[in-house]
């Protein structure tokens with residue numbers, strides 16, 4: 001088991017190689033997540049946040065999340081559930097949850113007052129990591145796109161280089177790609193061998209969960225809190241009393257038509273009379289949460305309660321006819 005990179009954390013701000021966005025200290029490698037304890041220190045929390053920030057979730061999304069950023073939405077949902085009267089059991093699905101730290105906060109907010117089952121999911125919920133020789137690892141996302149080249153002392157982001165990046169970036173990355181990618185892909189295909197669900201972990205291949213260690217620990221000890229892979233545009237066909245999508249359906253990342261496709265897809269997983277919570281933090285993600293709680297009535301999503309000025313695309317959702 002690798003050691004949590006606590007001792008290198010103090011030097012971390014100085015050692016991120018300045019001006020070279022693709023080359024970072026190996027402390028930012030996603031594999032560092034595996035070594036994090038269930039109760040990370042503040043410095044380790046900062047590192048976890050930076051790793052998620054550097055990973056991105058597909059080409060359109062950031063993975064950025066932050067503790068407490070959705071607290072106002074949590075409180076409003078708690079009040080709405082209380083106004084609706086207690087139920088036997090409330091099934092909640094928090095989608096596009098990144099490392100699920102805000103899902104855990106919602107669960108903690110509600111679990112003492114309601115009988116709550118909370119599932120947190122994200123499409124980019126894990127990485128596949130393959131060793132190439134004994135010096136390098138290549139991390140791939142769930143779509144088998146290379147994400148990071150991880151050496152002993154450096155990590156190179158495998159995303160497309162910025163044309164304005166320093167020359168060192170544009171030399172090192174293509175060189176690593178040419179040498180590491182073909183053997184890494186061959187090893188990955190052999191490890192997956194037609195089944196992506198439960199590939200065999202070997203000396204050469206491992207999976208790294210992208211869920212926060214606190215969330216993994218909670219899911220291991222409380223069956224009412226679950227972590228899953230799911231795609232908000234094509235969700236698994238279960239039904240929930242409440243679905244929340246925060247900071248994922250916004251014209252900051254995609255067209256309004258794509259947002260509506262996502263809303264239709266997730267609405268199909270809500271029971272009649274159930275709730276859909278849509279929200280976004282202001283100022284590109286760091287500002288106060290704004291959002292709307294909709295109730296599903298027949299084929300319409302009817303706004304029930306707002307947080308701050310409400311969800312950015314509330315009117316488009318209100319006008320939607322599901323069917």
Ligand SMILES: C[S@@+](CC[C@H](N)C(=O)[O-])C[C@H]1O[C@@H](n2cnc3c(N)ncnc32)[C@H](O)[C@@H]1O
Pocket residue numbers: 056057058061062063064065066069070095096097098099102121122123124230231232233245246247248
């Ligand atoms: C900005 S984060 C939001 C995290 C959390 N909901 C919050 O508000 O703090 C957006 C997340 O959407 C995820 N994502 C992107 N496409 C997705 C899809 N098709 N289905 C589910 N999740 C997706 C990304 O992996 C990323 O973790």
